[in-house]
Amino acid sequence: MTIRVDDDRPPAGVTRREFMVGAAGLTFGVLLPGCARVATMDSPSAALATTAGNAPAFSPWVSIATDGTIFIQSPAVEMGQGSLTALPVILAEELDADWSKVRIVPAPPDDKLYGNPGFGGVMYTAGSNAVRSYFQPLRIFGAQVRRVLLDNAARRWGVPVGELTTEASVVVHAKSGRRLSYGEIAAFAEIPAKAPEIKPEELKKPSEFRLIGQDVMRVDLPGKVNGTARYSIDVQVPGMLYGAILRSPVEDSAPAQIDDAAARAIPGVQRIVRLPFGVGVIAETPWAAFAAKDAVKVTWDRRAPGWGFDSDQAIARYAAAARNLETAGKPWDKVGDAAGAMEKAATVMEAEYRCDYAYHAQMEPLNSLAAVSPAGDSCEIWVGSQSQTMAVTAVAKALGVATDKVRLHDTLLGGGFGRRGHRDEEFVVDSVLLSKEVRRPVKLMWTREDDVKNGRFRPMSAHFLRAGLDASGRIVAWQHRVACDWVTPYMDPVRYKGILRENDVIAIAGSEIRTYDIPNRLAEQLGQDTGIRTSPLRGIGFVANKFATEAFLDEIAQRRGVDPVELRLELLKNTPRAQAIVRAAVEMSDYRRPRPGRSLGFAFVDYSNTMVAGVAEVSVDRQSGAIRLHNFWCAIDPGIAVQPDNVIAQTESSIVYGVGLALTERISLKDGIVQQSNFYDYVVPRMRDVPEMHVKLIQTPNPPTGVGQMATPLIAPAVASAVHGATRARLRHTPFIPERVRAALSA
Amino acid sequence: MAVDFRVNGRPVSVDVPNGTRLLWVLRERLQLTGTKYGCGVAQCGACMVHVDGQPTFSCQAPIEMVRGRSVTTIEGLSPDSRHPLQRAWLAERVPQCGYCQSGQIMNAAALLARNPRPTRAEIIEHMSVNICRCGTYQRIVRAIERAVKEG
Numbered sequence A: 001m002t003i004r005v006d007d008d009r010p011p012a013g014v015t016r017r018e019f020m021v022g023a024a025g026l027t028f029g030v031l032l033p034g035c036a037r038v039a040t041m042d043s044p045s046a047a048l049a050t051t052a053g054n055a056p057a058f059s060p061w062v063s064i065a066t067d068g069t070i071f072i073q074s075p076a077v078e079m080g081q082g083s084l085t086a087l088p089v090i091l092a093e094e095l096d097a098d099w100s101k102v103r104i105v106p107a108p109p110d111d112k113l114y115g116n117p118g119f120g121g122v123m124y125t126a127g128s129n130a131v132r133s134y135f136q137p138l139r140i141f142g143a144q145v146r147r148v149l150l151d152n153a154a155r156r157w158g159v160p161v162g163e164l165t166t167e168a169s170v171v172v173h174a175k176s177g178r179r180l181s182y183g184e185i186a187a188f189a190e191i192p193a194k195a196p197e198i199k200p201e202e203l204k205k206p207s208e209f210r211l212i213g214q215d216v217m218r219v220d221l222p223g224k225v226n227g228t229a230r231y232s233i234d235v236q237v238p239g240m241l242y243g244a245i246l247r248s249p250v251e252d253s254a255p256a257q258i259d260d261a262a263a264r265a266i267p268g269v270q271r272i273v274r275l276p277f278g279v280g281v282i283a284e285t286p287w288a289a290f291a292a293k294d295a296v297k298v299t300w301d302r303r304a305p306g307w308g309f310d311s312d313q314a315i316a317r318y319a320a321a322a323r324n325l326e327t328a329g330k331p332w333d334k335v336g337d338a339a340g341a342m343e344k345a346a347t348v349m350e351a352e353y354r355c356d357y358a359y360h361a362q363m364e365p366l367n368s369l370a371a372v373s374p375a376g377d378s379c380e381i382w383v384g385s386q387s388q389t390m391a392v393t394a395v396a397k398a399l400g401v402a403t404d405k406v407r408l409h410d411t412l413l414g415g416g417f418g419r420r421g422h423r424d425e426e427f428v429v430d431s432v433l434l435s436k437e438v439r440r441p442v443k444l445m446w447t448r449e450d451d452v453k454n455g456r457f458r459p460m461s462a463h464f465l466r467a468g469l470d471a472s473g474r475i476v477a478w479q480h481r482v483a484c485d486w487v488t489p490y491m492d493p494v495r496y497k498g499i500l501r502e503n504d505v506i507a508i509a510g511s512e513i514r515t516y517d518i519p520n521r522l523a524e525q526l527g528q529d530t531g532i533r534t535s536p537l538r539g540i541g542f543v544a545n546k547f548a549t550e551a552f553l554d555e556i557a558q559r560r561g562v563d564p565v566e567l568r569l570e571l572l573k574n575t576p577r578a579q580a581i582v583r584a585a586v587e588m589s590d591y592r593r594p595r596p597g598r599s600l601g602f603a604f605v606d607y608s609n610t611m612v613a614g615v616a617e618v619s620v621d622r623q624s625g626a627i628r629l630h631n632f633w634c635a636i637d638p639g640i641a642v643q644p645d646n647v648i649a650q651t652e653s654s655i656v657y658g659v660g661l662a663l664t665e666r667i668s669l670k671d672g673i674v675q676q677s678n679f680y681d682y683v684v685p686r687m688r689d690v691p692e693m694h695v696k697l698i699q700t701p702n703p704p705t706g707v708g709q710m711a712t713p714l715i716a717p718a719v720a721s722a723v724h725g726a727t728r729a730r731l732r733h734t735p736f737i738p739e740r741v742r743a744a745l746s747a
Numbered sequence B: 001m002a003v004d005f006r007v008n009g010r011p012v013s014v015d016v017p018n019g020t021r022l023l024w025v026l027r028e029r030l031q032l033t034g035t036k037y038g039c040g041v042a043q044c045g046a047c048m049v050h051v052d053g054q055p056t057f058s059c060q061a062p063i064e065m066v067r068g069r070s071v072t073t074i075e076g077l078s079p080d081s082r083h084p085l086q087r088a089w090l091a092e093r094v095p096q097c098g099y100c101q102s103g104q105i106m107n108a109a110a111l112l113a114r115n116p117r118p119t120r121a122e123i124i125e126h127m128s129v130n131i132c133r134c135g136t137y138q139r140i141v142r143a144i145e146r147a148v149k150e151g
């Protein structure tokens, strides 16, 4: 979910200076002696101070208590990716904090203070972008706080500040042997009106890091092995009722007729509510709410555009649109003169690829708990959303109140993968609408079936690619036409119209191939108006678009009679960093060694400056068409790794996610209605389906880039290449379900 | 009619309609929310508990099934979170979002109770009942092997 593919553009929306001034406005607070809240605060080794009443009542970035405890706010929500911990590590590094004294506090919604510079300054955890965007501002801020502590110690001792150094949470004057702990300084410190200026060259060198690169324990982990970790679905408040909603199967459709007689007869049902997009049920127990929802019978109006949509038929239309060169698409990656160079090329190759809709399947079905006040003029919500800002704003809008009337209690997220970060936050609003009806707290839960049927999907896409080769076989022209449903205008119209300048980044990202040395190229989007609900899904456009580009390169290599790896190395000749990652993957997989009965395939991806390369080892059962993935080797260069083991964990995770998208996961629609409903027909990888994964992290002294989804796009093209090696068959349509493999084998 | 049973060693009595699933009783009546709802149809294992030591999908078990029996949830696996599997889970840094992990640990505990030295193939076979959408599978295998070794 990257929003900036070109890294040289300044962070959109918020300039660095504004960000620093915003942060410097409250900079850090010093908790003075007698602050009872801190004295009684007891946050065990977990080092996670929750917002549930025991966190300090203020919200600056850093607070240092006189006992030495350092509270650091973390603006990132935690959905398994680790940035709740990683961001405070960055700040603590430059502050030179003793990590054992750090308590992490989830930051409250406050865009001015905590907004993500990578997302125009809203609080939004997505796009593998938290560490990447906050890295430099948090380092500078940590260094500023440290400088204030040094200045205070220098004043107290009457020595030049240049004679002072720090160790973990201690200021040291080596000459006199004097020492003051940060807590001791906090007891007398004065905070300057203006934050001290820190130049980038005053920051630590990577060789001086004590925390970055050390894999501190993620603060959320201890609670995740004993059942105490709290997700929104676990929250209970006094007087709470349970809600369920039968939503229209097609977006923008409304109930025409409702028959709720059977639902009303279920004991414990309190209220049945007509909503613009469905029917809500409020009951005393979850089982009554679910049963009543199942018992409601609705006929829907047929006004929504999505009715009648059939994905099997539509994909042929998408393919025709992609092939129809008469119609220009919306350009995304445009360099040189692709059309002109194509005409002059000695050979033109063409290929088509397709990808089905895919569903997030985050493990915790969507849910939210809302408590609207009796007067209906304020609201508390308990929810795990990828954007604190969007959640609060959507709720305020639904109630017609100011955002400061909405109090958010954020919780851990049982997976996000892009599903919990839509601008409308529809599942949160669901809970608010029901609570508003009864003016009591309502925990609204979607069943897994609701979560699938009301899913918002990675778009379906058809890709038509053309490559012009000169007489020597060099690729001189490249065209990639992507026909797919629109995504960004649907999932976040504000960002689409605003900082994205009407680029459908979520769908088209990854069609750029800027790292490859191809002088003339054009990637363009042919957006399809379908009325189907779409979403950023882990890997966003990269998964489909890199499948198409990498699989096509595999075909070009074959045509030219060169090894696919050699072709990549040739194309990457201007990017040594990328070449290094290709070579690492080749070496770790022992790529040149033949494996009887098995075959290897290769893919490379530059994902917003994180370089990844992968090798898949597969065998194919020609009878059944089943593909077995035995091993996957992946080399990743994300620049500096703040939490190296977590980078590896995220890479394993994104490989597994890619395996599902490549082999089994598929949503289909008939008459606009999702055909799948649960894990028996939406098939995600299980332990027995995943390959042995070998991940090599190669750190380079580049600013940290994303790690949360970078390997996902590697799997489909690497597997397709390996299957071609084993069978000579070309797989052109993800997922590679057995019937498609059999069809390719007999083609 | 009230159903009496034991949860994590403690006697409890609940009055809910017959057929109510153990999962929702544990979570919403007994406040044992470590046991999770993932699918409701015996497909994901997020709801896994032990009933008289047997791994059981609590989303399937009707409440009357546990009458007079003994249920163990993740909260009762160990008094201090120091069950060998829990320690191994942290040592291998298994959890990501964490939502599936109670079920994973309970199913792994049931495996080790029955088969203290499982082979890798046995682990994979047994644990393929549980879905982890964050894809922590490789670390789960490592953690189980570590727990076997370190006990």
Ligand code: FES
Binding pocket: B036, B037, B038, B039, B040, B041, B042, B043, B044, B045, B046, B047, B048, B057, B058, B059, B060
């Ligand atoms: S919730 Fe019981 S198996 Fe999924």
Ligand code: FES
Binding pocket: A080, A363, A414, A415, B095, B096, B097, B098, B099, B100, B101, B131, B132, B133, B134, B135, B136
């Ligand atoms: S850790 Fe997220 S589903 Fe397993």
